Amino acid sequence: MVEPLAADLAVYFYSILFTRYPLLRDMFPPGMDVQRGRLLRALLHIVDLVDDPEGLQRFCSHLGRDHRKFGTESAHYDAVGECLLAALARFAGPAWSPEAARAWTLAYTAVAQVMTQAAEQDARVRPAVWGARIVHRQDFSHGIAAITVQPDQPYHYAAGQYVSMETPWWPREWRYFSPANAPRPDGTLTFHIRALPTGWVSNALVRRAVLGDVVRLGPPMGDMVLDPGSSRDILCVAGGTGLAPIRALVEESARSGNRRKMDVFVGARTSDELYGLDDMLRFAQRNHWLNVRAAVSDEDILGLNGSLPEVLAEFGPWHRYDAYLSGPAPMVTAAADLLTRTGVPRSRIRHDPLDVPVLSVS
The missing domain is CATH 2.40.30.10 (Translation factors)
Incomplete structure (x- = not known):
């Protein structure tokens, strides 16, 4: 019920947070548009994970460790929880029953506890920044x-x-x-x-x-890392600067002595935008287990043409592979859907959270 009003809810939440607790304002950037979007995506992701305790624990632990760089302290969670529940109550209207309030209070308390514990454990072993x-x-x-x-x-x-x-x-x-x-x-x-x-x-x-x-x-x-316990071949799909983590995975595979077959697809709109491809092709020449293919979507050239999901459909089958996807969210979503339809279990498709792809507005 609140999601259609999510943008207004985020504005209201930060307004009352900074009004009630003005000292917190200095912890945030001058421009709040990106921050408001992150709040909403985090909330929606927590709701999506409500039936996945292990996934929820992992996500909230990541959040807790990451929030150390902002100077977040345990007391700040109480202020945020108070204002978040007030914002939800305002925008949910009649749906904000005593039962809903109790459920959200318990949920936020659990999330804050996991984040706090993860931050405290992290502080014992490494710096915040x-x-x-x-x-x-x-x-x-x-x-x-x-x-x-x-x-x-x-x-x-x-x-x-x-x-x-x-x-x-x-x-x-x-x-x-x-x-x-x-x-x-x-x-x-x-x-x-x-x-x-x-x-x-x-x-x-x-x-x-x-x-x-x-x-x-x-x-x-992030959890888009190689599975050391898997013996399956590897499929990597990189759009634009999504090549960066894929290149790191290729390096890691070579360094670890893992010789599983690795198929890498690199895509861009035009051939001029296929940066770093020569380096990847040279790497493939030195390593027989690595195949690198490039495709462009907006230019008719000799070679592979079309979006990366379209090109993937021409090869395969991929159902025996572990898949790693990186790039713009629409490409990642389309490629994941294609692989799922062709028999790759979702559990074997790894990618960054879609709210922090390497091509997001930054």
């Missing part, structure tokens, strides 16, 4: 840059995960990017970043950042 100095950059066409950073402390992550980043030019504006490499001995991470027209953070990184600038990294997140 890492400073990271830019040590190298490579510019591609179409406003894409590969930016390599050196964290000031050891940064442990798994290939395929994503990382939140804050720049010095837009304090408290955190955006998600995926490392394009498996963990390296020297600890550096390389990110593929596209400057989007409305992307404050991405434009700052691509157009403004130079060697020596320092950004901040939040903890790694």
